[in-house]
Amino acid sequence: MSLGALLRMWRRRALLTQEQLAERAGLNVRTVRRLENDGLLQPRTTSVLQLAKALELDGAERATLNAVARGHPTDRPTTAPADPRPWTIPRQLPADVAAPGVRERELAIVEDHITTMPEPDEGVVFVNGMAGTGKTVLAVHAAHRLAPRFPDGQLFVDLHGHAQATAPVEPGAALARILRTMGVPAEHIPWHLDDCAALYRSVLTGRRLLIVLDDAADERQLLPLLPATPGCQVIVTSRHRLTCPGNARILSLDTLPLAEAITLFTRTAGCDGDTPRDVLAEIVRRCGLLPLAIRIAAACLQARPAWNAHHLLDRLAADGLTELTAGHQSVTAAFDRSYERLPADQQEAYRLLGSALHPAFDLDTAAALLNTTTTQAIRLLDHLLNAHLLQEPAPGLYRLHDLIHAHASALWPPDGVSAPLRVRCHTALLT
Ligand SMILES: Nc1ncnc2c1ncn2[C@@H]1O[C@H](COP(=O)(O)OP(=O)(O)OP(=O)(O)O)[C@@H](O)[C@H]1O
Ligand SMILES: [Mg+2]
Incomplete structure (x- = not known):
């Protein structure tokens, strides 16, 4: 076994990232990286001592490290464990319920991005769209098809971004759950989110794993869960258009062709x-x-x-x-969950737009409906667009999907909005 392979193995056993090992050993992280890549074959004796201490090696292990670091091959290559990291191969994908002949084009896009992503780049496909467009079904179907390419398993994490009666999962809690399912003992899971995310990346290093992060609420929740680890690829779904890393492939699911x-x-x-x-x-x-x-x-x-x-x-x-x-499924309940997650000013805007007799309108009409300036109207409309509660078929033209229109208009009249305002809104639409 080479010096680099030994160090990597002991570092992973200690559940440390390269950064954490460097800090513990008082070394530069670049030195640790070079050592692990066998780019620095005969390190200084003091560095070896510091590493042995940081890695908490026992007497026999220290002797092996010293020998290998002096250029002597280890006399115990066969006794070294293949990989000491705790590991349970996760197979967490839910049942595949996709109907043949539906969303084939979108499936090809997801598969293409995941299979052609050149290593060591990390591939992320980000599927977004309004409630009920089939994001989860597509992600799960694609993951089943891609599973044979990921021998270290498939993770499925429901982030409950829009679940009924359940708050979105905290990123630290999601990481802890993932680590536990992969065999990391609870007492080794750090409390601090950054440390937990570092351990997550460390445990995934060198693995080929497909991760489905379903129903993400926002970037704060999502970003710590993107492993940025070569070999691990991710499919994210969300009702929101979230800001994703630069190499992510974004796929917006619309309603189906007839x-x-x-x-x-x-x-x-x-x-x-x-x-x-x-x-x-x-x-x-x-x-x-x-x-x-x-x-x-x-x-x-x-x-x-x-x-x-x-x-x-x-x-x-x-x-x-x-x-x-x-x-337990209903269209109203699915839309309710999007509506409930909005801040109060966007909820009010949604109800007011729903009060329009016609589901399509331009910016001026929207501003009149919302009883505000065009600048403020653009801000509110952008939020509703991001939440996929509104569509923009052409620049400056907006439209509520028919079912969303029916849902929003059923919420009328908004609390505290006077009858004269409603009359003004309808007048604006008619002029
Ligand atoms: N490709 C498909 N084949 C068969 N059924 C589908 C397909 N896509 C969606 N469905 C049906 O539509 C329902 C909604 O799909 P799905 O749960 O994937 O939507 P979603 O976009 O993830 O919704 P949400 O935003 O609520 O998470 C599914 O329960 C399934 O019954
Ligand atoms: Mg879903």
């Missing part, structure tokens, strides 16, 4: 081939081409053997989607 929406509906509802295509098209349009809504409508049809697609369409035409639920 043909894919029909495919998703027929595959999941188990429709017979006799249902006219225009009926299917009308159903998925009423679902706003949103995968979550299509899935719920399909589940409703499946749950009522007496219904056919025509009955479902009648029901959607009469009541809209808000009444429909499938198990």
